[in-house]
Amino acid sequence: MDIREIQNLIKFVSKSGATEVKLEMDDFKITIKTTLEGSEPTTTYVQQMPVSQALPQAPAAQPTAPTAPxxxxxxxxxxxxxxxxxxxxxxxxxxxxxxxxxxxxxxxxxxxxxxxxxxxxxxxxxxxxxxxxxxxxxxxxxxxxxxxxxxxxxxxx
The missing domain is CATH 2.40.50.100 (RNA polymerase II/Efflux pump adaptor protein, barrel-sandwich hybrid domain)
Known part of the structure; x- marks a missing residue:
């Protein structure tokens, strides 16, 4: 999956009204979470998995929103x-x-x-x-x- 396909998936999910979509392929895992307007922003996690090894995956780090004055x-x-x-x-x-x-x-x-x-x-x-x-x-x-x-x-x- 290339960057354009990921961008299109993000746009599709945000327009669809879905709150969470998970996609797992052989070499990566994507989780897209959205919320209603007026609350938190859309969060997207892309996690690459090694192709040659099947290692247990660590959970994706939760990004923190920057605070502005x-x-x-x-x-x-x-x-x-x-x-x-x-x-x-x-x-x-x-x-x-x-x-x-x-x-x-x-x-x-x-x-x-x-x-x-x-x-x-x-x-x-x-x-x-x-x-x-x-x-x-x-x-x-x-x-x-x-x-x-x-x-x-x-x-x-």
């Missing part, structure tokens, strides 16, 4: 967050000698590429699902990102 949350509440759809390394430029995709103050439209995320030697263009103006960049160039991690704040007005 309450004042900052109130200021940013009017903005829409562009989040990472995958785990990988975020790059703000298409290549080292090119300019960045977006800066603070850039106006974007739905479908515009805002960054690329490298996952398993594949570069995935991350497109905006909204139109607006970039007001804050939350991740540095060449930084590792997690699934559903906030990347950009966009003012849709």
């Amino acid at each position: 309450a004042v900052e949350a109130n200021d940013d509440a009017k903005y829409i967050t562009i989040k990472s759809p995958i785990i990988g390394t975020l790059y703000r430029k298409p290549s080292p000698d090119k300019p960045v995709f977006v800066e603070v103050g850039s106006t974007i439209s739905k479908g515009d590429v805002v960054c690329v995320i490298e996952a398993m030697k594949l570069f995935n263009e991350i497109e905006s699902e909204i139109s607006g103006k970039i007001v804050k960049i939350l991740v540095d160039d060449s930084s590792p990102v997690e699934f559903d991690q906030p990347l950009f704040l966009v003012d849709p007005s």
Whole structure:
């Protein structure tokens, strides 16, 4: 199963309304847990199992949600967050000698590429699902990102 198939599975599960899906194959195990809107975010665990050996599996570690100051949350509440759809390394430029995709103050439209995320030697263009103006960049160039991690704040007005 490649990263695109995992992404499609995550999208399918989140749209289906299911609260938990487990998929076990010969070489990996995936558990996707979702909750109702307004409560905790979607949690996805991907656990690789060794192909050559059948070792007992350790339970997946529970990720902890980062806490942000309450004042900052109130200021940013009017903005829409562009989040990472995958785990990988975020790059703000298409290549080292090119300019960045977006800066603070850039106006974007739905479908515009805002960054690329490298996952398993594949570069995935991350497109905006909204139109607006970039007001804050939350991740540095060449930084590792997690699934559903906030990347950009966009003012849709």
